[in-house]
Amino acid sequence: MTELAADPNLGPAKLAAADHAEGMSYLQTVPRRLVTLYLPLGIILVVLLFPFYWMALTAIKPDEQLLDLDTYNPFWTTAPTLKHIAALLFESPYPHWLWNTMLVAVVATTLSIIASVLAAYAIVRLRFRGATWVGGAIFLAYLVPPSILFIPLSSVVFQYGLFDTPFALVLTYPTILIPFSTWLLMGYFKAIPFELEECALIDGASRWQILTKIIVPLAVPGLISAFIFCFTLCWNEFIYALTFISSTQNKTVPVAIVNEFVDGDIYRWGSLMAGALCGSLPLVVLYAFFVEHYVAAMTGAVKE
Amino acid sequence: MTDIALKAPGVPPPSPPPLAAERGKRISAWTRLTANRNWLGLWFMLPAAAFLILFLAYPLALGIWISFTDARIGQSGAFIGLENYEWLSDDSVFWLSVFNTLLYTAVASVVKFAIGLYLALLLNENMPFKALLRAIVLIPFIVPTVLSAIAFWWLFDAQFSIISWSLRHLGLISGNIDFLGDPWNARWSVIFANIWRGIPFVAITLLAGLQTVPPSLFEAATIDGASRWQIFRHVTYPLLTPIIAVVMTFSVLFTFTDFQLIWVLTKGGPVNATQLMATLSYQRAIIAGHLGEGAAISSAMIPFLLGAILISWFGLQRRKWQQGESND
Structure with missing residues (x-):
């Protein structure tokens, strides 16, 4: 598949090239395009985005409009309020949970990226004996889902005395992240010309110098994609955080929202939605900044 | 050397x-x-x-x-052989969860694939704001599953669901739909939420595959008088097969082992109607404390996962052979 995989960097370039080509669209009339293209696309987009609109709207609706669907138009709000969000940020441990999530995500991602850069470089460029097998094993590791690991891992975490500490998550998340980012970086490293490395070897550089001074700077787009991907995965992780963390102050946002915000109060929806919104925003903002890298990484990794 | x-x-x-x-x-x-x-x-x-x-x-x-021991939380158990598995084979809740998992995986994967492929084909057309649209489509994939599941929980509320409200005002139904309280409604609701969450991934990766198909092939087929369906069936689809195999493996694998969505929406209820193998193993192992039994349930998932991986692996092999590529 190497021919097909060639180079994740080519992704955006190809994409752009295809975009400029007018193609065969002149064969279609405007009304026809309206029915076959814009209408279905519009419906799908509305369905995909409606839950977020509803989440955001509920978060800023005052309580009396929240449950009264008949006197007010439920699809809009006349008196938006920041009450729920303010309560969340100033009267609940939510900022602390956000901080926990951020900390775990950053540390686990950094550890994973370092390990993945080394591993990907070794598999692609050192080509030690058995490198192909190791590459295959890493791919298989990606296919092992957390839902079959959490029971034995909980006893491992307990044995090592990590239960209910952030370390339980920082050390277990890399098992999800390393296989994926190694795989992603292997694609980027393969695209870097061999000649650069040969020159450096002749000039007397060590492998370590080659990696830090040539390969890593050239693979920065790949590193950014891997970073965002890992960060998103950490933020999304639920079952390990649910199993390994028990005290309220150590929880991450997804677990805390599900366990701490759900009480009998019928007006809880406002604060629940505010919590979900505030938990999603950091990722959406990060994604908005690096969307090109993200899409390229996804396409590149799959083509591999 | x-x-x-x-x-x-x-x-x-x-x-x-x-x-x-x-x-x-x-x-x-x-x-x-x-x-x-x-x-x-x-x-x-x-x-x-x-x-x-x-x-x-x-x-x-x-x-x-x-899974071969009678371990409980806090105590490592003794070896009891296949007793956990024997116990499970007589347990109707376990078989119900297997049925639910298979139904959930099969329906969700097929629909995700169909709509995802359709969306990818639509996004591959020329239109204004193409890059922006692609970026927007991925948002459900970026937002953590638990948080979007909470939004769905609210959308599926028995009393204040906006879906029920809209359908009632359109005159399509007379009473509110009990989305998560009725066994079959609950099943379809969680499947819907899973499809919603999975479509962007399938669509964007298939779109990437579509970008690698040279436009000249479509032009040649058009000149030869092929209809749009024929172009899709005989040009696009065969060229996409390798990527479809990869995407579907991931999709099937992650749907089969899904936990988060069910846990937030129904926790396996009503009366185990949406209990998947992953949620059942969590309930038995962590909540009830029977680690051995929970581990047996999650080990029982392994053969299914291996099956999915092997099918896609051989799917890939066949493509390589057809394209005359060497195995690398």
Whole structure:
């Protein structure tokens, strides 16, 4: 598949090239395009985005409009309020949970990226004996889902005395992240010309110098994609955080929202939605900044 | 092995530089450790391997071992052979969860694939704001599952669901729909939420595959008088098969082992109607404390997962053979 995989960097370039080509669209009339293209696309987009609109709207609706669907138009709000969000940020441990999530995500991602850069470089460029097998094993590791690991891992975490500490998550998340980012970086490293490395070897550089001074700077787009991907995965992780963390102050946002915000109060929806919104925003903002890298990484990794 | 000839002993990654005294010796043991390809490979692989062996391979084996014991939380159990599995084979809740998992996976994967492919084909057309649209489509994939599941929980509320409200005002239904309270409604609701969450991934990766198909093939087929369906069936689809195999493996694997969505929306209820194998194993192992039984349920997922992987693997192999590519 190497021919097909060639180079994740080519992704955006190809994409752009295809975009400029007018193609065969002149064969279609405007009304026809309206029915076959814009209408279905519009419906799908509305369905995909409606839950977020509803989440955001509920978060800023005052309580009396929240449950009264008949006197007010439920699809809009006349008196938006920041009450729920303010309560969340100033009267609940939510900022602390956000901080926990951020900390775990950053540390686990950094550890994973370092390990993945080394591993990907070794598999692609050192080509030690058995490198192909190791590459295959890493791919298989990606296919092992957390839902079959959490029971034995909980006893491992307990044995090592990590239960209910952030370390339980920082050390277990890399098992999800390393296989994926190694795989992603292997694609980027393969695209870097061999000649650069040969020159450096002749000039007397060590492998370590080659990696830090040539390969890593050239693979920065790949590193950014891997970073965002890992960060998103950490933020999304639920079952390990649910199993390994028990005290309220150590929880991450997804677990805390599900366990701490759900009480009998019928007006809880406002604060629940505010919590979900505030938990999603950091990722959406990060994604908005690096969307090109993200899409390229996804396409590149799959083509591999 | 050319490395040794090419380079002076350099700075090794994990340890200090070699002593001056050792430089210039023929090939000392130290040089071999820092310059030999295989040793270097070992050093470079060490961090990743440590994580994956300690927290992935070892727990995987441990999980299978626990499933043969009567371990409970806080006490390591004794070996009891296949007793957990025998117990499960008589347990109707377990078989219900297997049925639910298969239904959930089959329906969700097929629909995700169909709509995802359709969306990918639509996004591949020329239109204004193409890049922006692609970015927007991915948002459900970026937002953590639990948080969007909470939004769905609110959308599926028995009393204040906006879906019920809209349908009622359109005159399509007379009373509110009990989305998560009725067994079959609950099943379709969680399947819907899973499809919603999975479509962007399928669509964007298939779109990437579509971008690699040269437009000249479509032009040639059009000139030959092929209809849009024929172009899709005989040009696009065969060229997409390898990527479809990869995407669908992931989709099936992650749908089969889904936990988050169910846990937030129904926790397996009503009366186990949406209990998947993953949620059942969590309930038995962590909430009820029967680690052995929970581990047996999650080990029972392994054959299904292996099956999915093998099917897609052979799917890929067939493509390679048809394209005359060598296996690499």
